[in-house]
Each structure stands twice: as structure tokens, then as C-alpha cells.
Amino acid sequence: MVASKRGRKNLSLRLQPYEGTLLAEVVDYLNTLDKEEVNRRVAEILTISLLPLARYERGVSEKVLRFSTLESCHALSQQAHFLRQVVGVEVDLPVEGEVLLAQVKANVKNIQVKEKVEVKPAHPKSEFGAVDGLDDLFG
Numbered sequence: 001m002v003a004s005k006r007g008r009k010n011l012s013l014r015l016q017p018y019e020g021t022l023l024a025e026v027v028d029y030l031n032t033l034d035k036e037e038v039n040r041r042v043a044e045i046l047t048i049s050l051l052p053l054a055r056y057e058r059g060v061s062e063k064v065l066r067f068s069t070l071e072s073c074h075a076l077s078q079q080a081h082f083l084r085q086v087v088g089v090e091v092d093l094p095v096e097g098e099v100l101l102a103q104v105k106a107n108v109k110n111i112q113v114k115e116k117v118e119v120k121p122a123h124p125k126s127e128f129g130a131v132d133g134l135d136d137l138f139g
């Protein structure tokens with residue numbers, strides 16, 4: 001195995017929630033997993049939910065920040081879908097939502113029929129693939 005020449009960052013985090021709290025439930029669940037799995041899952045959650053904020057605070061370009069934020073929102077949406085699938089919870093749209101969804105789909109179809117333009121990727125490949133196992137978790 002070849003060692004990386006890149007420097008490494010370190011974050012030590014110790015959670016000691018009170019019994020009976022929501023965080024205690026999560027800690028109990030994480031304690032059932034092996035250390036590598038816990039580190040992987042925590043790294044994914046932190047990256048997906050906090051990368052745009054970290055970049056915003058650093059003052060990165062508006063283009064990078066926009067792309068990063070959209071990618072994070074997409075990954076969070078996929079995580080929500082994954083949770084619903086695993087737990088078996090369906091989301092029922094209210095009647096207004098179903099009507100609105102039908103209208104949106106009809107509008108998209110009309111636009112696609114009118115504009116047969118070749119779509120070229122305007123954005124770079126997702127950065128979240130860099131976090132080990134993220135593609136496995138979110139598809």
C-alpha cells in the first residue's frame with residue numbers, strides 16, 4: 001500500500017448525550033457499528049450537509065458555491081429517499097401536490113418536445129464521489 005503524500009486533517013469529537021435524548025438514540029445506533037463504518041457515515045453526513053457552508057465561510061467563488069450547494073441538496077434529497085425506502089415509509093402527496101406535479105411534468109414534456117437541443121454537462125462531476133462509499137449509499 002502506497003502512503004499518500006497529502007497532509008491529513010484531524011477532528012476529534014466526543015459525544016456524551018444524556019440518556020433518553022434523540023442524540024442518545026443515534027449514539028446507541030452508531031455504537032453497534034464498527035469504527036470504520038461509523039467514521040465513513042459521519043464523514044458522508046458532514047460532507048453532504050456542511051461543505052457548502054464551509055465553502056461559503058471561506059469565500060469561494062459564486063459558481064463553485066452554487067454547484068456545491070446544488071450537489072449537497074441533491075445528495076440530501078437522495079438520502080431522504082434512501083431513508084424512506086429502508087424504513088418503508090411512503091410519502092403521500094396532498095391532492096394539490098399531485099395536481100401541481102402533473103402540471104410540472106406536462107410543462108417539462110412540452111418544453112422537451114419544443115426544444116430538441118443536445119444537452120451538454122454544464123457542471124463538473126459530483127465532488128461527493130470523493131468520500132469513500134458515498135456512491136454506494138446514495139446510488
